[in-house]
Amino acid sequence: MIKSFLMAGQSNMAGRGFLHEVTPIYNEKIQMLRNGRWQMMAEPINVDRPVSGISLAGSFAEAWCRENPEDRMGLIPCAEGGSTLDEWAVEGILFRHAVIQAKFAMENSELTGILWHQGESDSTNGNYKGYYQKLLRIMEGFRKELNAPELPILIGGLGDFLGKTGFGKHCTEYELVNQELQKFAVEQEHCYFVTASGLTSNPDGIHMDAISQRKFGLRYYEAFASKQHVMKPLDNEDELLRLIQERTHTQAEKIYMHSMDLALGKITYDEFEAELRK
Numbered sequence: 001m002i003k004s005f006l007m008a009g010q011s012n013m014a015g016r017g018f019l020h021e022v023t024p025i026y027n028e029k030i031q032m033l034r035n036g037r038w039q040m041m042a043e044p045i046n047v048d049r050p051v052s053g054i055s056l057a058g059s060f061a062e063a064w065c066r067e068n069p070e071d072r073m074g075l076i077p078c079a080e081g082g083s084t085l086d087e088w089a090v091e092g093i094l095f096r097h098a099v100i101q102a103k104f105a106m107e108n109s110e111l112t113g114i115l116w117h118q119g120e121s122d123s124t125n126g127n128y129k130g131y132y133q134k135l136l137r138i139m140e141g142f143r144k145e146l147n148a149p150e151l152p153i154l155i156g157g158l159g160d161f162l163g164k165t166g167f168g169k170h171c172t173e174y175e176l177v178n179q180e181l182q183k184f185a186v187e188q189e190h191c192y193f194v195t196a197s198g199l200t201s202n203p204d205g206i207h208m209d210a211i212s213q214r215k216f217g218l219r220y221y222e223a224f225a226s227k228q229h230v231m232k233p234l235d236n237e238d239e240l241l242r243l244i245q246e247r248t249h250t251q252a253e254k255i256y257m258h259s260m261d262l263a264l265g266k267i268t269y270d271e272f273e274a275e276l277r278k
Contacts, residue, residue, distance in 0.1 A: 002031060002038065002109035003064070004074035006102050006142075007046055007057055008088070009118035011081035012156075014046035015055025016202060017210030022054055023245045026253045030061040031074045033105055038074055040256055046077035054210040055079075056156070057115060059217030060224075062244050067225065074109045076101050084121045085134045090141035099145045111148060113224060114139075117156040119181060120206060123163075123171035131180040139188070152227075154220050155185045157196040159208060166205030185229060192223040194230045214241055 007013055024043060031038035032045050041061065044052035061073045078098040080087070088094050102111055116139075122131060143149050157178050162171040185193035199212035208216065215237045223230045234240070249257070255276065262272045 002072045002074040003068075003112040004033075004076055004102075004105045004109040005057070005060075005112055006076045006098060006105075006114045007055070007079050008094075008098050008114060009079045009116050010083045010121060011048075011079070011206075012120065012159075012208050012213075013055060013057075013079035013115065013117040014048045014077070014081055015044055015053050015057070015213060016051060016081075016207035017054030017213040018202065019043060019053050019210070021210035022214055024257075025058045025062050025244065026249060026257055027062060027065055027247075028250055028252045028256075029065050029069075029072045030058075031072060033074065033076050033101065036104065038108075040253075041075060042256075042260070045075055046079050048077075048079060048081050052081075054213045056117070056208075056213045056217035056220055059214040059241075059244060060115065060220045061217075062247075063218055063221035063240065064224075066243070074105060076105045078102075079117075082121055083118065085118060085127070085131060085138070088118070088138050089134070090137060090145075095138065095141060099142070102142075102146055106146070111146060111151065113152040113154060114142060115154050115220060119158050119174065119177040120162065120168075120171050123158065123174040123177050126173070128173050128176040128180055131177060132184055135180070135184055136188070139191075150190050152224060153185075153188075153191045154194055154223050155181055155191060156194045156216060156220065157181055159196045159199050159201060159212075161199075161201040161205060164205060166201075166203065168201065168205030171206065182229075192227065192229050194219045194223050195232060198233045211241075214244070 030041040158174045162168045162174040185191040258275045
């Protein structure tokens with residue numbers, strides 16, 4: 001049975017980490033929902049924009065598979081870059097789309113949790129004041145619509161790089177939104193907060209860079225596995241990232257990787273066939 005997770009929120013959940021900055025993750029036990037079918041995960045996972053890149057979901061799923069080798073993992077990408085909390089209201093299209101996709105995935109998977117990251121778009125104009133109640137209605141709505149009253153919800157904090165440069169300089173109230181996110185996770189049952197402390201951004205000052213997304217995913221998994229809030233960076237993040245990078249690939253994964261190289265023009269068809277014969 002596939003254990004599936006809904007990806008929801010805005011661009012730092014969809015992922016904007018530069019693809020060339022980290023080693024790609026290929027794991028035949030990690031699936032993503034595309035065109036109504038489970039396919040082997042390839043990054044970017046959540047293609048909400050042409051600039052989509054590395055998200056936290058890849059390393060989250062890889063960490064899951066390392067500790068749950070008997071299971072397959074499924075990712076349901078529904079995050080939308082730039083979206084406000086109001087756009088995730090239960091009567092809105094983003095919420096409805098996510099519910100439809102999750103229900104579709106539940107036909108042949110077990111919905112196991114929600115990966116949520118949102119808040120940059122609400123870090124201005126006093127939007128933090130109504131943030132808690134809006135988020136509560138959204139999460140209650142997900143649990144009700146999906147008939148999963150105890151569904152775990154992992155809520156990531158906003159990065160300390162916000163409010164300084166680039167697009168991020170407009171997020172002047174991110175600390176206040178962070179307080180609401182943390183308060184929500186602490187007060188609501190089966191919700192866990194994941195800190196973004198120490199993570200760094202792309203030059204745009206608003207999107208987490210690729211290595212930070214990898215670390216963030218490890219923190220999300222630690223929160224899920226331990227059922228506890230992660231309030232500081234993990235002591236072994238670098239070691240866990242090394243293990244991901246050095247993982248030995250299966251033959252099916254190698255074929256998938258060579259197929260990607262062929263499609264991108266990195267190898268010829270003769271070279272592709274030669275790899276298949278190895």
